[in-house]
Amino acid sequence: MAKVPVRFTLNGSETAVFVNGGENLLDTLRRGVGDLSPKWGCGQGTCGTCTVLIDGEPHLSCLTLAETVEGRSLETTGGLANGPDLHVLQKVFMENFGAQCGYCTPGMLMAAKSLLAKNPNPSRDEVIEAISGNICRCTGYEPIIDAILTAANQMRGRVA
Amino acid sequence: MLTVETFESLAQAASSMTPESRFLGGGTLVMRGVNYGDQSFNRIVRVRDDTIKHIRTESGRIHIGAGATMADVIATSDLSFLAPVARAVGGPAVRNMATVGGNLFAANPYGDFTTALLALDAIVKMSDGAEHPMEQFLAGRDAQRGLVASVSIQRPMGDDFRFLKVSRVKPKGVSVMSIATWLPRQGGRIANARIAFGAMGPTPLRAKASEMALEGVSLDASSVDRAVQSTTQGLSPQDDALASAWYRTEVAPVHLRRVLLGEGKR
Numbered sequence: 567m568a569k570v571p572v573r574f575t576l577n578g579s580e581t582a583v584f585v586n587g588g589e590n591l592l593d594t595l596r597r598g599v600g601d602l603s604p605k606w607g608c609g610q611g612t613c614g615t616c617t618v619l620i621d622g623e624p625h626l627s628c629l630t631l632a633e634t635v636e637g638r639s640l641e642t643t644g645g646l647a648n649g650p651d652l653h654v655l656q657k658v659f660m661e662n663f664g665a666q667c668g669y670c671t672p673g674m675l676m677a678a679k680s681l682l683a684k685n686p687n688p689s690r691d692e693v694i695e696a697i698s699g700n701i702c703r704c705t706g707y708e709p710i711i712d713a714i715l716t717a718a719n720q721m722r723g724r725v726a
Numbered sequence: 727m728l729t730v731e732t733f734e735s736l737a738q739a740a741s742s743m744t745p746e747s748r749f750l751g752g753g754t755l756v757m758r759g760v761n762y763g764d765q766s767f768n769r770i771v772r773v774r775d776d777t778i779k780h781i782r783t784e785s786g787r788i789h790i791g792a793g794a795t796m797a798d799v800i801a802t803s804d805l806s807f808l809a810p811v812a813r814a815v816g817g818p819a820v821r822n823m824a825t826v827g828g829n830l831f832a833a834n835p836y837g838d839f840t841t842a843l844l845a846l847d848a849i850v851k852m853s854d855g856a857e858h859p860m861e862q863f864l865a866g867r868d869a870q871r872g873l874v875a876s877v878s879i880q881r882p883m884g885d886d887f888r889f890l891k892v893s894r895v896k897p898k899g900v901s902v903m904s905i906a907t908w909l910p911r912q913g914g915r916i917a918n919a920r921i922a923f924g925a926m927g928p929t930p931l932r933a934k935a936s937e938m939a940l941e942g943v944s945l946d947a948s949s950v951d952r953a954v955q956s957t958t959q960g961l962s963p964q965d966d967a968l969a970s971a972w973y974r975t976e977v978a979p980v981h982l983r984r985v986l987l988g989e990g991k992r
Contacts, residue, residue, distance in 0.1 A: 568729075570730070586728075587727065587770075588728030588729075588730060588770055609758070609761035609762065610758045610762070611754050611758060611816070614817060620822075623797075623818075624818050624819040624822060625819055626819045626820065626823065628761060629761075629823060630823070631730065631753055631770065633730060634753075677817075677819070695818075695897065697817070699816055699817015699818060699898065700817065
């Protein structure tokens with residue numbers, strides 16, 4: 567079957583990969599590129615663990631036809647840390663017990679990153695809305711919400 | 727095996743559609759089918775044409791391109807009355823993907839946005855220029871051939887348009903039902919009442935008996951009482967994992983009463 571070349575920027579790096587007809591972006595990232603940070607959860611847009619940012623906006627990679635990201639800029643959890651230095655969001659998730667089993671974490675982190683880029687000082691309700699498409703079955707959400715609010719505080723402090 | 731074909735215009739894409747083809751909008755319906763091994767199609771058709779995403783106001787009607795996403799609707803000030811409806815659809819990621827055109831084909835219990843469009847007497851324009859009133863479009867939806875280009879609506883005045891989504895999971899859950907009403911008033915009396923229910927049948931449906939009860943009267947306790955008595959006439963609620971048909975039938979008049987008395991005003 568004919569494969570199609572797709573080029574995009576992944577976490578700042580130029581990337582080119584061949585995709586199969588009908589292949590979803592999550593498969594392309596995990597199998598084609600080897601970025602295992604976004605996870606396969608439900609495959610139907612309910613759980614949010616496959617969330618990646620496309621041009622800064624959260625998208626469900628399992629429901630994105632891979633060839634539609636030609637020329638676009640993608641961000642995944644795999645690009646958050648800078649070498650051994652974790653991103654603020656990763657640190658506060660760790661410190662606030664925002665992850666238990668960790669399966670929802672990559673989606674939560676990307677949803678939070680997109681929120682804080684647009685709204686550096688979100689209310690608790692705005693955080694809840696931002697992660698409303700991401701399901702967590704361990705934490706009861708409160709530690710995640712606290713972590714994101716803590717990250718917002720820390721990130722604002724850094725800028726000021 | 728799946729093939730994907732990309733066209734430059736919607737008209738070209740429309741002429742290439744076959745029963746085994748699915749048109750890809752935002753992907754939330756088609757890619758879900760792909761992921762779950764839906765064998766009813768083997769070809770995905772898409773377009774590069776960004777004009778199908780445009781939202782514009784022309785001769786008093788707002789035209790929403792079929793490719794406009796829920797996020798696009800929220801970002802459009804002319805559509806502020808529909809922003810609460812678009813926000814009721816999924817989380818932020820889904821709203822960045824899910825399109826207005828796709829919502830027209832969303833199976834029960836999805837399709838909250840279409841419920842609002844039904845109440846607003848939307849007109850569906852196809853890629854060949856044919857126009858269908860929303861109610862007719864939905865009645866023939868599953869046999870529909872051709873591609874939707876846009877939908878157009880008139881801007882409701884003041885609080886004439888109201889929307890309520892009833893769900894059990896907060897803040898986001900699938901609809902037990904959604905209710906959209908458009909009650910234009912002339913001199914305090916309702917003319918051309920529209921009441922639409924989502925998740926109360928195979929497609930969004932109008933509660934015509936309740937509409938009739940409100941015709942030509944003012945909205946007060948006694949007219950609302952009369953209107954809600956016949957709420958579910960013509961609706962066909964179904965059992966699903968969220969609620970039984972019996973439960974939906976029992977609570978529909980309660981929720982409709984709340985909407986008519988002011989809940990869901992924007």
